Amino acid sequence: MTRTETWPNRFWGSAPLPKTKREFFDAIVAPKASGDEPEIATIRLYGPIDSWGGYWGISAKDVGGVLDALPDSVTQIILRINSPGGHVFEGISIKNLLRAHKAKVTAVVDGLAASAASVIAAGADETVMSPGTQMMIHCTSTIVWGNAADMRKEAAVLEGLDRSLAEIYTAKAGEKDWATLLEAETWLTASEAVAEGLADRVADIPDAGESTTVSDDEQIVLLPDEDEPEDTAAARVIRFAASAATRVPRPPDSTEPGEPNRKETAVAYSDLTAGLRERLGVTDANATDEELLAALDETLEEQADTTPTATLPEGVVAIDATALAELRQNASAGAEARAEQTSARRDGIVDTALREGRITSASRDHFRAMLDSDETATTSLLASLAKNTVNVTEIGTSDSLTDSDDALYGSIYGKKEA
Template structure:
């Protein structure tokens, strides 16, 4: 889930965002592309993916000699940003990046990798260390911390270093400060070439939920607080309408037979009332029909009792089946999203039986498409493992382009 577009937190969302695939506008041999949204591998509603962006680059006219990349983006996934950066690097046209509002996070190193970087007046760059989410033991956490520092951070810092001429270590130290650079500061730091025109960084930042970049007591605030899980983790129309209707009818029947007047009574309340009714029916001390009954007590004939027991047993089986199906679907969705490996399916499924709410929340918080996720926070998950993601970055370099 993209942290710049938090679901279920209306109070955190500012101006509504509708992500769009970039469109190209050409004037002569100059093509203009816009990067105005979060960078996210899902693309579509969640942001601009590398696949969408590169698809537009591939459609540029053969005679294009200059690409003007207009940027107003909070950034996003590191590897998606690297893919966009290298697609622009490998194009024969000269790339001129123009920051019109804000180029934050992965959008900042895309901007810095251009042949020329122009900051519109009042625009900003934002640089910081990469972050990730990991579930595992102490060794896993240490390994991911090492990967973030030795691979992701250094790769990002190397882009800034290549632009400015300063060392990688210099930019690692600057990234650790979580710096918002004004247009003038970006030029002074040699990340940008010049300032021109008029921009509006304040309005640009208000367009996105930038609270994920806040720090509390010297550390960043959590990227996703109080996550809201979807009603189902299945794609499409996942609500199993027939099962839901049958379950509703069943619980209504149980409430009526058991004398439970609360229409919002939980499954546990209904089962407790059912257990009590069965105990009373089995108790030989239960008063006979001829005896005086205490207030609120009823006598049920044998046939009605048998029907009640049968309905209750069917209800319990139905609820167990629905619970089992729901938990199976949660594990299947986690497998499909690449949140867990197939070898651990049974283990996760068993844990769901013990603590469905807790385990579901853990699975929902794990990044997609990696067994040991290493991705910049809020960046929706990639389709590679941790090792693959790191190896994929090892060889990219800068291609010389002519004017």
């Protein structure tokens, strides 16, 4: 049996495996449009209900991992269903997981909710049939090998399961002859499902919008060619996805009583593809991995062929770091030399005023400080002072003594000769 036959969503036989679990099971969280609106998470349950999980279908463990990864701020879950059903106990478990979650769950049948999938739909807080959809309910079935006693025992198990299904449908739609409806394998259109009470209304329910994808990081599955060189774009993308997955702690597999579990937003493959689409300018939201990798290779080739040139604003000049350091050193030395020249000039102005008899020695330091404060004004002030107003002749020495002066000095103090 291939994927295109009776079970179109099962990945077995000759059909190739999907590259990501997201191809048939996904969850996204939309940001709040305003502070008053609820934060909505959309879970797409498109595929059979199967305890194996993985590629073979959607298991209770898969759903539990997604619910655990939802942010605590999520207050509403839109569960979009298109499933032929599958394992009854997995369906009941998924229904109970959703019922136990604090968020309000709205089940939206997008195509078919049959068998175990109808159990999940009926267990939601609200069940909405999209136009043109159907729901199917029937008795449970199995395959058994053994003697007559084994057959009777298995029949009793199936009858008990049918009663369990009737209880679930009764909780949704009220008392009816569920045994007859199940035995007849009843197919219901959207309006008939509402009439029977298994759905609340027929309507088109808008999606929450794709923003942040949450899922168990084990579901990030990339299948590169074994011969893929490590330096290709595909290999780099795969390594990036693997490293991104390791940066976020894995959510717990169970939320049973005990130690409280903190929910974290898990990194999922859709974050990577959405980021690649944005950076590569790919407008097709449904672009395949191959198309994204081809766009990435093309971009990398363009970058390799183009030598980037930096464009500086007008008036801005680039300079080598060594040359800049040398200029700074020279500027510092020049500033020191200029400061010394300024100091020498101002000293000369004060000394000139002192020699010309314009100021006294006692006021020299005062006028020197004034020059440091305002050289122009102080220079003008000194120039305005009259010359020779201060006696600058030295006292106590003379070069014009006469011989009589020497004789007088000797008669008073005596003269000793050798």
